[in-house]
Amino acid sequence: MDSHYSTNLPQLVFTPQQLQQYEAAAAKHSGVSMQELMHRAGSTVAHWIQQHYDEKKRVIVLSGGGNNAGDGFVVATELRQQGYDVKVWPLVAVHTLKGDAATMYERFKQSGGECVQDASLHHYHIVVDAIFGIGLNRALPEPIADVLAKVNAAKVMRIAIDVPSGVDAHSAQVHNNAFNAHHTLTFIALKQGLLSGRAKTQCGHLWFAPLAIEQAFYRQCSAVACLNDHASMMRKRPVRDQGSHKNNAGHVLVVAGGLGMAGAARLASEAALRTGTGLVSVATHPDNVQTISQGCYELMVHGVTTAQQLTALLEKANVVVIGPGLGQCQWAQQMLSTVLGYEHKRLKVLDADALNLLAQHPQRLTDCVLTPHPKEAARLLQSSVTEVEANRFAKVQELARSYQATVLLKGPGTLICSADKLTINSSGSNALASGGMGDVLSGIIGALLAQGVSPHDSACVGAYVHGLAAQQASSEGSKGLLASDLFPVVRALIG
Numbered sequence: 001m002d003s004h005y006s007t008n009l010p011q012l013v014f015t016p017q018q019l020q021q022y023e024a025a026a027a028k029h030s031g032v033s034m035q036e037l038m039h040r041a042g043s044t045v046a047h048w049i050q051q052h053y054d055e056k057k058r059v060i061v062l063s064g065g066g067n068n069a070g071d072g073f074v075v076a077t078e079l080r081q082q083g084y085d086v087k088v089w090p091l092v093a094v095h096t097l098k099g100d101a102a103t104m105y106e107r108f109k110q111s112g113g114e115c116v117q118d119a120s121l122h123h124y125h126i127v128v129d130a131i132f133g134i135g136l137n138r139a140l141p142e143p144i145a146d147v148l149a150k151v152n153a154a155k156v157m158r159i160a161i162d163v164p165s166g167v168d169a170h171s172a173q174v175h176n177n178a179f180n181a182h183h184t185l186t187f188i189a190l191k192q193g194l195l196s197g198r199a200k201t202q203c204g205h206l207w208f209a210p211l212a213i214e215q216a217f218y219r220q221c222s223a224v225a226c227l228n229d230h231a232s233m234m235r236k237r238p239v240r241d242q243g244s245h246k247n248n249a250g251h252v253l254v255v256a257g258g259l260g261m262a263g264a265a266r267l268a269s270e271a272a273l274r275t276g277t278g279l280v281s282v283a284t285h286p287d288n289v290q291t292i293s294q295g296c297y298e299l300m301v302h303g304v305t306t307a308q309q310l311t312a313l314l315e316k317a318n319v320v321v322i323g324p325g326l327g328q329c330q331w332a333q334q335m336l337s338t339v340l341g342y343e344h345k346r347l348k349v350l351d352a353d354a355l356n357l358l359a360q361h362p363q364r365l366t367d368c369v370l371t372p373h374p375k376e377a378a379r380l381l382q383s384s385v386t387e388v389e390a391n392r393f394a395k396v397q398e399l400a401r402s403y404q405a406t407v408l409l410k411g412p413g414t415l416i417c418s419a420d421k422l423t424i425n426s427s428g429s430n431a432l433a434s435g436g437m438g439d440v441l442s443g444i445i446g447a448l449l450a451q452g453v454s455p456h457d458s459a460c461v462g463a464y465v466h467g468l469a470a471q472q473a474s475s476e477g478s479k480g481l482l483a484s485d486l487f488p489v490v491r492a493l494i495g
């Protein structure tokens with residue numbers, strides 16, 4: 001069916017530039033004209049609205065000056081035909097419309113459709129955003145931003161066509177007053193910029209409508225990233241043979257917990273245990289030993305003050321997780337330089353203060369997974385959080401390249417980047433959780449590495465399981481999720 005849509009998203013992810021370049025060829029190969037394609041796009045949105053809201057709901061479509069507006073005029077025409085009270089509020093003068101968008105405007109007028117200026121929003125139930133789609137190339141002009149500020153504050157259902165206006169579908173940058181959608185219906189192929197960072201939340205529920213040309217599009221160009229899905233992530237979990245024992249399931253050494261920071265070390269090391277590691281050792285500040293061991297007697301906890309003591313522990317482990325609650329004092333620096341300088345191959349997860357210390361002395365790494373949040377990423381790149389969030393995709397690639405590591409950039413739609421691969425995480429975010437969530441994630445990734453999963457896949461599966469566990473452990477929208485609440489869910493997912 002041409003107006004098919006679903007919240008089941010494909011795994012292949014593209015840039016908006018690829019859509020601009022190849023969608024005409026894909027349409028041609030599918031025997032569809034560009035005008036028919038615009039018609040399908042608009043019809044799909046109209047159909048979606050009919051499926052979700054009856055014709056008593058009053059609809060206003062905000063239109064812009066490009067083809068996204070053309071889709072909007074199709075929506076308005078079709079909904080009118082179905083008996084909805086629908087108006088269009090052009091935010092760009094309609095006489096500037098060209099080509100198919102101008103044709104769709106004419107059809108709307110000919111069918112008796114009306115345009116209004118300065119509509120009073122409280123009269124409407126549904127606002128459809130047809131201002132900008134993949135053609136957005138700068139911040140929103142002030143008059144449009146002012147209208148969108150009012151729309152975002154109004155008690156209306158907000159539905160975006162293809163891309164919420166003000167969201168850059170390439171970089172995931174969210175410009176001021178971008179349309180804050182409850183639902184976004186995006187066409188033909190997934191655009192990377194809708195899937196990560198604040199842009200992801202700005203889309204609300206994301207629906208995919210292939211317009212029956214997606215297969216032809218996939219044949220035109222290669223995806224730039226992969227959106228992970230449940231089945232592929234579950235397939236990549238480590239398999240533990242029934243006849244195996246603890247020594248076959250890896251040995252993680254968690255180097256964590258400066259003075260007064262026992263909790264971070266405990267969360268990371270318990271997470272490593274709960275994710276199936278055979279043995280977990282902890283190297284920590286001597287004062288923390290008792291606190292970390294309490295109630296988790298499976299952990300082997302060592303108070304460590306010298307490089308020699310740490311080296312002795314490194315010899316026994318196959319994976320090191322370093323950073324949670326480490327601090328940045330001399331002891332912490334010594335721990336990190338001992339781990340990074342250790343002569344034998346050890347896979348390493350660097351998190352939290354290990355990243356902050358690394359940022360002070362940037363160096364190329366070997367066998368490392370880095371797990372920065374945007375602020376840590378900004379420090380590692382000597383940049384700012386604003387710059388990182390303005391282009392998460394470019395920044396995670398820059399980090400992976402300059403540090404020669406697998407990098408996991410946290411936030412909604414966590415990004416995982418290795419030299420040749422970019423993956424976007426699809427499971428929930430933990431925006432409503434309290435502290436310690438990152439410590440758990442580093443422990444999970446360490447455990448997966450220790451059980452033989454590759455660095456890229458460990459980061460992907462770790463991010464997926466962690467997000468899903470946060471989703472499952474918290475009831476919808478409730479605050480106060482504890483990092484330790486994740487343990488039983490992680491176990492159930494990985495086990």
Ligand SMILES: NC(=O)C1=CN([C@@H]2O[C@H](COP(=O)(O)OP(=O)(O)OC[C@H]3O[C@@H](n4cnc5c(N)ncnc54)[C@H](O)[C@@H]3O)[C@@H](O)[C@H]2O)[C@@H](O)CC1
Pocket residue numbers: 023034035037038039041042064065066067068069070071100131132133134135136137138139140141161162163187
């Ligand atoms: N025929 C086609 O190419 C199809 C296009 N489709 C729709 O068309 C959209 C893409 O259309 P366009 O490429 O025309 O792009 P848009 O409709 O997104 O807007 C582009 C226009 O806005 C201007 N613009 C961009 N950013 C601006 C800003 N911040 N302030 C002021 N003006 C700005 C551009 O210079 C251009 O004139 C898609 O997102 C999709 O909704 C669909 O109908 C499918 C078929």
Ligand SMILES: [K+]
Pocket residue numbers: 068129130131132133160161162163164165
């Ligand atoms: K839009």
